[in-house]
Amino acid sequence: MSEQLTQIKPLYQPVDIPAEIATFPPEIEAEIDRHLAKYPSSRSAILPLMFIVQRERGYLDPPGVAYLAQRLGLRYTDIWEVATFYSMIHTEPIGRYHIQICKTLSCKIMGEQKITDHVCSRLGIKPGESTADGKFSVSLVECLGSCGTAPMLQVNFDYHENLTPEKVDKILDSLT
Amino acid sequence: MFIGAIGCEPLQLARVHLENSRSMEVYRRNGGYEALKKVLTSMSPDEVINEVKKSALRGRGGAGFPTGMKWSFVPKDSPKPKYVVCNADESEPGTFKDRYLMERDPHMLIEGMLIAAFALGAKTNYIYTRGEYKYLIDIMDVALDEARAAGLLGERILDTEFSCEIHTHTGAGAYICGEETALLSSLEGYRGHPRMKPPFPAVSGLYACPTVVNNVETLTAVPDIIKMGGEAYQKLGTEKSGGTKLWSVSGHVNRPGVYELPMGYDDMEKFIMEDCQGMRDGKALKAVIPGGSSVYIMRADQIIGKDVRMDYEGLVAGGSMVGSGGFIVMDETVDVFESTKNLTEFYKHESCGWCTPCREGTDWLVKVFRRIAKGGGVPEDAQLMLDLCDNIEGKSFCPLGDAAAWPIQSAIKRFPEDFKKHLENGLQ
Amino acid sequence: MSTELIKVTINGKDFQVPKGARLIDVCRENSFDIPSFCYYADLALQASCRMCLVRIEKMPKLQTSCTITCTDGMVVTTQSEEIEKAQRAMMEFLLANHPLDCPVCDRGGECELQETTFDWGGLEERFTESKNYHPEKYLSPMVANDPQRCILCKRCTRVCDEWMGEQAIEAGGRGAGTVIGTYLGWLNCSQCGNCIEVCPTGTLLDATYRHQARPWELSQTISTCTYCSDGCQMSLGSRGGELMRVVARDRYVNGLNGEFLCIKGRFGHPFVNHEQRIRTPLIRYKKGGKLVPATWDEAIAHVARKLDDAADKHGRDSIGIIGSPRLTNEALYVLRKFATELVGTANYATSDAFSLKWFFANLGGKLSTHRDIRYTKTILLIGGEPEELQPLTAKQIRQAVRNGGAKLIIANRVPIRLVEQASQFIHLRRGTEDSIVLGLLGTENDQLILEKAGVTQKELDSLRTTIRETQGDLLVMFGSELSPDAQAVIGQLPYLLASDNRRVLLHPLPLFNNSIGAHDIGWDDGAMNIKQMLDSAGGAIRAMYVAGSILPAQLETREDALSRLDFLVVQELFETSTTAHADVILPAASFAEVDGTFTNNDGIVQRVRQSIPPVHQSKPDWIITSQLAAELGVEFGFNFSAAAVFREIADRRPAYSGLRYPLLKDETHPIQANYPLAERKDAAEWMARIKTSLEDAEPPSEKITTTPEVGHELFRIGTLTDKVPQFHLLAAGNPRPETFRISPLYQITVDADLRRESAAVGD
Secondary structure, three states: OOOOOOOOOOOOOOEOOOOOOOOOOHHHHHHHHHHHHOOOOHHHHHHHHHHHHHHHHOOOOHHHHHHHHHHHOOOHHHHHHHHOOOOOOOOOOOOOEEEEEEOOHHHHHOOHHHHHHHHHHHHOOOOOOEOOOOOEEEEEEOOOOOHHHOOOEEEOOEEEOOOOHHHHHHHHHHOO | OEEEEOOOOOOOOOOOOOOOOOOHHHHHHOOOOHHHHHHHHHOOHHHHHHHHHHOOOEOOOOOOOEHHHHHHOOOOOOOOOEEEEEEEOOOOOOOOHHHHHHHHOHHHHHHHHHHHHHHHOEEEEEEEEOHHHHHHHHHHHHHHHHHHHOOOOEOOHHHOOOOEEEEEEEOOOOHHHHOHHHHHHHHOOOOOOOOOOOOOOOOOOHHHOOEEEEEHHHHHHHHHHHHHOHHHHHHHOOOOOOOEEEEEEEEOEOOOEEEEEEOOEOOHHHHHHHHOOOEHHHOOEEEEEEOEOOOOOEEHHHOOOOOOOEOHHHHHHHOOOOOOOEEEEEEOOOOHHHHHHHHHHHHHHHOOOOOHHHHHHHHHHHHHHHHHHHHHOOOHHHHHHHHHHHHHOOOOOOOHHHHHHHHHHHHHHHOHHHHHHHHOOOOO | OOOOEEEEEEOOEEEEEEOOOEHHHHHHHOOOOOOOOOOOOOOOOOOOOOOOEEEEOOOOOOEEOOOOEOOOOEEEEOOOHHHHHHHHHHHHHHHHOOOOOHHHOOOOOOOHHHHHHHHHOOOOOOOOOOOOOOOOEEOOOOEEEOHHHOOOOOHHHHHHHHHOOOOOOEEEOOHHHOEEEOHHHOEOOOOOOHHHHHOOOOOEEEHHHOOOOOHHHOEEEEEEOOOOOOOOEEEEEEEOOEEEEEEOOOOOOOEOOEOOOOHHHHHOOOOOOOOOOOOOOEEOOOOOOOOEEOOHHHHHHHHHHHHHHHHHHHOHHHEEEEEOOOOOHHHHHHHHHHHHHHHOOOOEEEOOOOOOHHHHHOOOOOEOOHHHHHHOOEEEEEOOOHHHHOHHHHHHHHHHHHHHOOEEEEEEOOOOHHHHHOOEEEEOOOOOOHHHHHHHHOOOOHHHHHHHHOOOHHHHHHHHHHHHOOOEEEEEEEOOOOOHHHHHHHHHHHHHOOEOOEEEEEEEOOOOOOHHHHHHHOHHHOOOOHHHHHHOEOOOEOEEEEEOOOOHHHHOOOOOOHHHOOEEEEEEOOOOOOHHHOOEEEEEOOHHHOOEEEEOOOOEEEEEOOOOOOOOOOEOHHHHHHHHHHHOOOOOOOOOOHHHHHHHHHHHOHHHOOOOHHHHOOOOOOEEOOOOOOOOOOOHHHHHHHHHHHHHOOOOOOOOOOOOOOOOOOOOOOOOHHHOHHHHHHHOOOOOOOOOOOOHHHOOOOOOOOOOOOOOOOO
């Protein structure tokens, strides 16, 4: 006997379905559940969940997209169109340490160029590139809300402010 | 970096220097949650909205819309759930005040949101925080847990009939999501494209329900408004701009930081030269962007000796706008052509791509700027850029188009010499 | 929209317009043209292209007229220096990154960007920087894509979402880097090509027609689709006797489908000029021998002799006549006239097993039109799978739900894709579709239905409540799963379920472009149906005259039926499993080579028009039949005029009474046949029989839970679609090619023998 509207899953997907669907351990699933519980509509949790998947898998890869589509009851293209809109969601591999140097006006007039040159010469890459071993990526990003302590950069989610080349060296040395 | 009040007693910045300022215990010991108690035990929602109206509080995110009026647009008899959404997507270049409010005094925001939720009948509320501010989301989550544990959040707050929840929500790196309808799109889980107004969010916003979107600084002003009364708050400022404003000062001053000034502070020259301890390295003041990158850039000679009052009317009279209060000070070493190029690249990167003029226009402008920077500028480029800005301004879907056009228009008109020297180099 | 009129002043002139009308429509209707790209009727509003800006008094900025609803006293300016400057500015922006591809772009000559530039653009393009680069590529076997040309009007994403419910193609990225595409880049959708049709530029193009012709070289002929029963209007573009392409662009045709077509309608035409078309009449003089080319005179004489023999030896009834539900009304009429008046046999049938005769015999109200579907309030879909078999109907359903707030109730054994739009899905056990009909009218049989169909009381109550609360139109659609008795009850629903606030409209879902026409012409009156005729082959039936082919589905389990015949003559376009047994094959002309009419599932009669002369030595079906009749001594007297045939149809068939070709000329005003309505009847007997059948039924308790793959019917390889190379790729699962830069046809080879499994539906 069908009790209510028969839920037939999965949602029809008009694209190649990635062969593998990411799986996560129970604590991560619990974290995801906590986020989903905050909203009346599960789609609202798409950004928090994308960050979790990105954190666990390095970037938002096809298995991660498949997982999100399944979890949220969305199409792969829905996930893709949202992911590609936001600067902080990466659908391509990114270094383990993503060095984001603020290039907007206040930082620029307070010496960003010197910091960028220093970071790039130490790592041997240009902004927009990653080191060959996948450890570092360098990007120039827009205003991070730290104008009073310019110049500054962000490593993944950590702020490093009032920079000098010496401070930059210390930061890079500390990233194992 | 300095954080403090000048010209008035600190209201928003009252507790930022206390040890453990972000803990609920410190907050309560210093007058915290008194306003909430007053509201829940002795005021009606309408009375709360009235106080906010009397306070002449205006949206502190940049638009400057009277907050009390915005709250009164929410239809009280609507059967749909209401939402209060705090806009903590602080991405306007030069602005960093919300960051310190959330970092040092998260409970003030919680109390402000609770009072707003009470006034509007909202049960579930969100703090939309930009993704880069992740550490602030963590701080806010701890504060929310503290409030919940103390019965200040959740079911039957302070043993009254009022129940209300607040959740944090992360953005992911999109300036456009600071625009209220784009924020709601993003919060619903879609691409952050702005939506048509009308219908306005107060009538149909989050999940098509009545929603009020307010900036962090707007909501953190509410407890003080309740405590001292709307009229008293308004009297701290001017008739049309009540209370105090936080100015995020950066650039070539000796003492950058977050400054709390009374509205109508007299005047901008004093502020730069005395309160911010003047220009670095003895250099001369050249330009100021007083309200975040989207406002008109000001020449030094529009400030020095001009008695520019620091409130909404005063700045407009002085040739710019209050905006978000992102106060960028530039000395004579700055090439305004380069600074404008830098901002144009910002707008192009952040343009959501929905409408033709902003998407194509900012892309075109950046290409022109880059060509000129490489030495390929011709004199006609100045007029070309002004034309492109005219074609974007007023014709875009949302104010980001205007925000992209204004810095360029004002820079070319007020600093022609900086542009001329690039444009006459071309054709070689 | 209300009927109250208000005053709006446009460019100084006053107009009375309905309150709530959209300003852009009002301006255009009153000859004040306003350019636009993103505005498209009945799609979600965008206001993103900013071309339609106008000045409205008392509003501070220029406003997009597509989002403004008229209010009383509104004062609008659409022509002024300010507005012209804005329009030129927007065009300049759109052309900034747009490549100068017109010489190599297929859209040239019918490109909205070109035309709007001519009409509204400036004389100068000041953009001299480098344009953003994106490589051109393919998104699927049918869709070619050049992202640089895109102006981001998002019509394509909206039609994919709102018309097709697929959301296959979306916008990714942000700002000036936004591109239209899909996750992982290869579109595995239903390949309808609507995104190509609505695209105002050359961004999305027909990959099957790439670089083949210029639109101004083509002669455009308006005709009706030859595939499903929805009867979409299309424009056939041909050049030099070759059908090059099929489109539904509104500059060429404006029928009940708008610019909508499905994959078969849009891409299924290469069979017309295919090299495998039968070129000459062929005669097999000995059973098991070879087919020998013959002249028409020889072939007709031979056939006439053989038919005469058969009639003499075994009687007139030993000759069976089979028509295809794909033939025009004219062809079917002449063939039936041949059968009943000349041959005098009672044994004629169409090769379609799904008959609607009980439905029409008891029809108590008018059929819905596709327009009615869009504005209906409740849709009940019993059985069927419109998204695969009648895509235009599915599109109208989706728009009714999305834009009209209609409630869609689906009762099906399979969770079809349309369930996504449904407000209620009644999941039935196999073979129990009739139970819904039982449950519609009352609660007495509920216990039986719960037990046999595997549904709950709550579901039945919800169904009845939704129907009862409908204020407006209730539309009932049904597929081939219903029994004759259930069909009869459905036909009577306009009497049984209508009320003061509720009109009941009916929409049957037959499978072929002229299934309804075949019924209307009288093909359901034959003594036997197709299966019975095949079973009688070699017994009661000794000779057969087949126009079209017998569906492979009917021949399954009856493989030797045709070989038992003494004589078989087939009129066909291609060699098929039917012609394999034929003694004579006569080359017929396709729908693109004849004049005639098809009747769709609304009962709307629409013109089929000749776009190219019959290829090789083929002839229109009805002319072949007439020639055969003349050889047998009877002059039908139509004198090669299809209009004359149609006049006789209109005189003899009551539903078409009064219709003539000139009345059917305008596809923007389709004419519905006037079906004679049955009077109200007592449904008790039918209900009793349905009840007994249900009691005797033993359906498996496990229900089907897999949603069928998209294209499982649309991509089916049949006689006609077999001739489209891209269909073979799709039937093989649309494999992802290694590179998207070259057409997948050059990268992937598919076995010529690849056919999907046969099922109830066939060609």
